[in-house]
Amino acid sequence: MFDTFDHYLSYGAADQQTARELTGDYDGLLVPGTVAAFQKDGTKGFVLTLSASPASPPRYVIDPRFPLFHQALSRPKKSHISLAEVLGDPGLVSGFEFDPEEFETGRLQNIATHWVQFNLGYTELNSKHFDKYAQRLGEAVVSEDATLPEAILPPYLMASSTDDPRWTISSELWRLTQEELAARSAQVPAFRVVAAETAPALEGLLASAPESRVVIWVDSLDELQVDLAGRARLVAYGRAIRAASQSGKKMFALYGGYFAVLLGSVGLNGCSHGIGFGENRAYVELPNSGPPPARYYLPAVHKYISQDLAQYLYLYAPALLDCTCRECADLGPGDLDYHSLMKHSVHARANEVRAASGKSAATLADELADSARFIARTLSSVGFPKNLDRQVQTLYSHLDPWAACLREIAD
Ligand SMILES: [Zn+2]
Known part of the structure; x- marks a missing residue:
């Protein structure tokens, strides 16, 4: 994720054929946790057979993004319910208003443990499913060559500043995820996710994250919005990246378009982009997210x-x-x-x-x-x-x- 400049694709269920035919043209896949949880066997079969491919297999990582940490969803989608189950916390979809008091260490520990288990168990798939996707791939692949995610991204919340209780919870989830990995002597690295509610908040959050490699994300950052406010956001975003890079950090952006590619010149090491639709990612998902319009x-x-x-x-x-x-x-x-x-x-x-x-x-x-x-x-x-x-x-x-x-x- 940090080999300048790493080009990842954000995986959606409709992109399997594209992702298969283009191996070699991108470095890795970013799999949304909601997709990995809801279309469990299909996503797994696709990702694992690809990872077992002898010719330039892409790396992959699962993004645990979870909107319910951030806002109450009045009508959670089935994929949200599935992800809450994967995280071992079905209560996350009960339509609550976010209350930091409800996230005591025991609850966070449970979420971190389930998430680590899910990632480390990702290569477990019955042979019938594996073979079905191997056939679609059209290459001789064996399940023994399937690989685990290249890294584990801890569950995270977006924060408005270091004083935001969500930053404290996020830091706690990160600490617990590392502990859980260490307890299992897992050989998979973990990278902290620094998610900011606004572009100006990113710099402060990055400054208080001591890790040398971090995955970053800013809510609803629209690269194509270049009015006064939009330009100020892009500058704040780029300056945060530049400052962190100068202090020795490597950064991978969860979502980015060409402007993110440009930021490679000031220290961004890679980013993931969607296929065929918008480049930004907002937590508010559309109720009917059908296929994006062809463009x-x-x-x-x-x-x-x-x-x-x-x-x-x-x-x-x-x-x-x-x-x-x-x-x-x-x-x-x-x-x-x-x-x-x-x-x-x-x-x-x-x-x-x-x-x-x-x-x-x-x-x-x-x-x-x-x-x-x-x-x-x-x-x-x-x-x-x-x-x-x-x-x-x-x-x-x-x-x-x-x-x-x-x-x-x-x-
Ligand atoms: Zn062309």
Whole structure:
């Protein structure tokens, strides 16, 4: 997770085919605890057969994120109930208001113990299930080669500051998780998760976490929101990372898009991204989280755009669509199916990570400003139909602000 720059994919149940076909294009999988708990055998079968694969098997880690630690859910989803059961604490889904008094050491100990057990038992799967997923993988894999998660992430809460009782509980869960691992003489490392409610809170939290490797996350950090407040958030986020890196910390971000890749230049060591949809992660989950809408990742602007606009640019501004991936070889973006769109986006991110590797923040900022100018020139001679007008107006308006933020962070 900390080999600059580690590129992980956030795994959702619909992404199995993509994740299988793209091994080698990403370094690891981030599996949400809710998915691992609810679609237990399917997720396990998929992850374990992949981990047993002889050709560049991705690493994997399970993210115990649990919204009920943070807010009362009036209607918890089945996946929340499953995760609460995995954590040995069904009471977590009773729709309570968060009360730190209810989380005494005994209760936290129970949660930590169950979570460690779940992780260390992750390679246990009956052979029928293993064989079913091995067949889908199409490689000769044996269950003996399946590996445990590369590390255990302790259950965590997001905190607004070090005075927040949730920070105390989070620290306690971290301590108990390490104790539990030591008691079992487990050879799997554990990495603390530092989850901040706001970007400005991150720096203080990182400063009071003495560990040299931490996994970080900021609630609802939207990289594409570049109004005044949004830019201030990005700068606070980047500065927190830079300061912690200068004090010797290595950091992996649980969620991030291209701006996180840029932050590799100031000390971020890796991040995980979703496939085919938004790059931020909020704790408030939509009640009907069906598959995200199909969209095309446009590397020139480092964000997803509608297939309609991508197809129009492909026809009338081809200089902005120079993807060299297999999916884009024969087809325009309008003709790519859902699966191809996902594969294209992973290729694109892998290329971005390679391209940004080793460059200074100043160089990357210059590149962003150069692309903004190039795009403006290219588009100036293209007429757009009414229905695409609004999308075009915001197509690349984040590039200059990103450049300014990056310069400010590195300053
Ligand atoms: Zn492509």
